[in-house]
Amino acid sequence: MTAVPVPVPPGLRRLSSWRRWSLWALLGVIVAALLVTLVYLAARYEASVAQANVERDAADALSDIRSALTRNVQELQALQSGRPDPERWQADAERLLRGHRDWVRVERRGPSLELVAQADTPFRAPVFARFGRANSLPEIQQACATARRISGHAYARSHFVPQPDGLGLELMELCLPHVEAGRLLGFVVATYSLTDLLSTHIGPQMGRSQEISFTEADGTRLAMHGLARRGARVFTAQQLLDLPGNTMVLRMDSWRRSEPDLFPNVLTALVTVMSIALVTVLFMLGHDTRRRLRVEQDLADALAFRKAMEDSLVTGLRARDLQGRTTYVNPAFCEMVGFSPEELLGQGSPAPYWPPERADEYRKRQEVRLAGNAPPREGFETVFMRKDGARIPVLIIEAPLINAQRLQTGWMSAVLDISEQRRVEELSRASQERLQATARLATVGEMASLLSHELNQPLAAIASYASGSMNLLQQDAPPAIDLQLAMARIAEQADRAGRVIKSVHDFVRRRDQAREAVAPRALLDAVFPLVNLQARKLRVRVEIRLADDLPLVLCDRTMVEQVLLNLARNAMQAMDEARVADPEMVLQVRATPPIEGGRRWLAFSVADVGPGIAEDVKAQLFTPFFTTKAEGMGLGLSLCRTVVEQHGGSLVFEPNLPQGTIFRFTLPAQPDVPA
Numbered sequence: 001m002t003a004v005p006v007p008v009p010p011g012l013r014r015l016s017s018w019r020r021w022s023l024w025a026l027l028g029v030i031v032a033a034l035l036v037t038l039v040y041l042a043a044r045y046e047a048s049v050a051q052a053n054v055e056r057d058a059a060d061a062l063s064d065i066r067s068a069l070t071r072n073v074q075e076l077q078a079l080q081s082g083r084p085d086p087e088r089w090q091a092d093a094e095r096l097l098r099g100h101r102d103w104v105r106v107e108r109r110g111p112s113l114e115l116v117a118q119a120d121t122p123f124r125a126p127v128f129a130r131f132g133r134a135n136s137l138p139e140i141q142q143a144c145a146t147a148r149r150i151s152g153h154a155y156a157r158s159h160f161v162p163q164p165d166g167l168g169l170e171l172m173e174l175c176l177p178h179v180e181a182g183r184l185l186g187f188v189v190a191t192y193s194l195t196d197l198l199s200t201h202i203g204p205q206m207g208r209s210q211e212i213s214f215t216e217a218d219g220t221r222l223a224m225h226g227l228a229r230r231g232a233r234v235f236t237a238q239q240l241l242d243l244p245g246n247t248m249v250l251r252m253d254s255w256r257r258s259e260p261d262l263f264p265n266v267l268t269a270l271v272t273v274m275s276i277a278l279v280t281v282l283f284m285l286g287h288d289t290r291r292r293l294r295v296e297q298d299l300a301d302a303l304a305f306r307k308a309m310e311d312s313l314v315t316g317l318r319a320r321d322l323q324g325r326t327t328y329v330n331p332a333f334c335e336m337v338g339f340s341p342e343e344l345l346g347q348g349s350p351a352p353y354w355p356p357e358r359a360d361e362y363r364k365r366q367e368v369r370l371a372g373n374a375p376p377r378e379g380f381e382t383v384f385m386r387k388d389g390a391r392i393p394v395l396i397i398e399a400p401l402i403n404a405q406r407l408q409t410g411w412m413s414a415v416l417d418i419s420e421q422r423r424v425e426e427l428s429r430a431s432q433e434r435l436q437a438t439a440r441l442a443t444v445g446e447m448a449s450l451l452s453h454e455l456n457q458p459l460a461a462i463a464s465y466a467s468g469s470m471n472l473l474q475q476d477a478p479p480a481i482d483l484q485l486a487m488a489r490i491a492e493q494a495d496r497a498g499r500v501i502k503s504v505h506d507f508v509r510r511r512d513q514a515r516e517a518v519a520p521r522a523l524l525d526a527v528f529p530l531v532n533l534q535a536r537k538l539r540v541r542v543e544i545r546l547a548d549d550l551p552l553v554l555c556d557r558t559m560v561e562q563v564l565l566n567l568a569r570n571a572m573q574a575m576d577e578a579r580v581a582d583p584e585m586v587l588q589v590r591a592t593p594p595i596e597g598g599r600r601w602l603a604f605s606v607a608d609v610g611p612g613i614a615e616d617v618k619a620q621l622f623t624p625f626f627t628t629k630a631e632g633m634g635l636g637l638s639l640c641r642t643v644v645e646q647h648g649g650s651l652v653f654e655p656n657l658p659q660g661t662i663f664r665f666t667l668p669a670q671p672d673v674p675a
């Protein structure tokens with residue numbers, strides 16, 4: 001529980017949501033850039049591997065060709081050695097040609113290049129049959145001149161020889177001088193077919209995946225081997241074939257398939273899988289964040305709703321922790337006690353709103369509460385002090401404060417200001433009292449006629465004694481004894497009249513609120529003179545039945561006397577109105593057996609033998625101002641019931657069989673004190 005929550009201003013919320021989105025966008029861009037870079041690097045790595053492969057293959061091919069050429073030179077050297085006779089040379093040359101598909105011809109020439117002998121490859125039709133050898137002479141001369149100059153074998157630039165099938169051959173002449181003891185004896189010229197040179201010395205495997213060709217330095221293609229499937233991308237490697245007298249470029253083209261490989265190797269696959277995982281995690285994170293945002297929004301709404309509710313409450317709310325410190329107050333509470341939240345929050349005992357004179361009592365009550373004792377559910381009443389010192393009666397309903405972990409963290413109190421309720425109660429009590437006083441006066445008014453009737457007798461007696469005394473006094477010697485007697489009688493009658501008046505006076509004036517323990521007999525004695533006045537006028541026989549050793553009644557004496565008087569008067573009037581032949585009224589008091597933990601009650605009853613109560617009257621009997629009498633006020637019974645119920649008892653009536661009505665009411669007896 002915190003103090004009054006401060007709502008987030010909408011501007012701030014917009015800003016933070018804008019920031020959140022921009023952060024997300026930034027993250028997305030970074031991740032995308034990272035992925036693109038990774039894929040690009042992986043692809044580049046793959047390309048570099050492919051390039052390296054081609055370079056390696058080209059270097060391998062070159063070294064194969066180089067060593068083959070060197071071997072060939074040695075074999076030609078062997079052909080010359082020992083000055084073979086023409087037949088043997090011819091046989092050796094033809095044998096050599098059968099073992100060398102890359103040669104198309106081997107010639108033996110004299111020192112001035114004149115042709116001495118020649119042998120053609122058996123693998124193809126004679127190459128020079130159609131256009132003759134003359135076209136190749138410049139190349140032969142070039143090669144042999146270089147050979148002589150460097151005293152070793154030399155090659156000529158390649159040249160093209162058209163063939164009868166419409167195609168042609170790119171040929172390269174190799175010239176090997178035959179020198180013995182410093183004297184030039186002649187030359188051996190071997191003619192290479194470049195295409196066959198490639199196909200003979202490059203493995204067929206290589207030719208399937210790559211194109212290998214000889215080119216000139218400017219890129220002109222001379223011969224080619226292999227026909228790889230063409231693709232979107234080519235990796236090219238070039239190696240220089242540097243021969244004495246001729247330099248060519250060995251070029252290798254390796255074609256990639258036109259469909260780019262999605263997962264060309266483990267690295268790219270790994271990077272891709274990780275990228276997918278990253279994107280998935282990002283997506284899930286985004287989803288989670290969206291859900292969190294929604295929950296946050298709901299929470300904010302709930303908080304706003306709660307705050308609106310707390311602010312609009314007229315009930316004060318106060319929360320205290322387990323140490324008794326105030327942790328929360330709502331505006332209604334602050335308004336009630338006149339302190340600001342800052343003055344109240346965090347305050348332990350004594351709280352600023354405790355009246356100093358009751359602080360000790362409150363502290364004890366708080367200790368009891370903090371020890372874990374729950375207060376009564378219906379709450380308890382107490383008094384708080386406003387900041388200006390005014391005391392206010394309040395009703396507090398407390399409940400334990402349980403957190404989400406089901407642990408008690410303190411106490412929550414709802415505080416109701418009950419001053420207004422108190423004021424209304426006071427008003428209603430006052431008006432009730434006034435009503436009762438009015439009713440009493442009405443009874444008195446009614447009694448005035450009885451009183452006059454009752455006073456008539458003593459007054460008439462006084463008057464007659466007085467006139468008798470006057471007569472006596474007019475005599476010369478009035479008999480003192482008679483006068484004395486008359487005076488005594490007058491005094492007696494005046495005293496009687498005085499008692500009658502006093503009984504009324506007592507009844508009207510006595511206003512003693514407090515409950516007291518009274519003997520039932522004393523109550524009956526108090527109303528008896530007044531009851532008797534009426535009884536005598538209406539010739540009603542009054543019987544009083546009182547058990548001995550009745551407990552004392554705990555009651556507001558005056559009120560109960562009026563109840564008795566009212567009931568007795570109603571009974572006598574009813575019998576009088578119905579002109580009952582032998583009117584009789586019984587006033588009875590009994591004690592009930594102990595109930596509710598030894599508590600005893602006293603049951604009072606007033607029975608008459610009147611006409612009983614008609615059905616339609618029954619329902620309205622206790623309604624104020626309901627009366628069937630011309631001069632009645634209709635307040636008697638309603639007041640009687642109020643008084644009895646204020647004492648905790650009840651007032652009921654029932655038929656008095658065979659004739660009449662009994663009114664019964666109960667009053668609490670004083671515990672265990674016999675009268």
Ligand code: ADP
Nearest residue numbers: 570571574612627628629632633634635636637
């Ligand atoms: P009031 O006596 O001024 O009429 P009450 O409230 O005392 O007012 O009585 C209301 C009515 O109840 C009476 O008018 C009368 O009709 C009826 N009532 C009261 N007591 C008796 C009784 N003992 N027998 C018959 N009727 C009665």
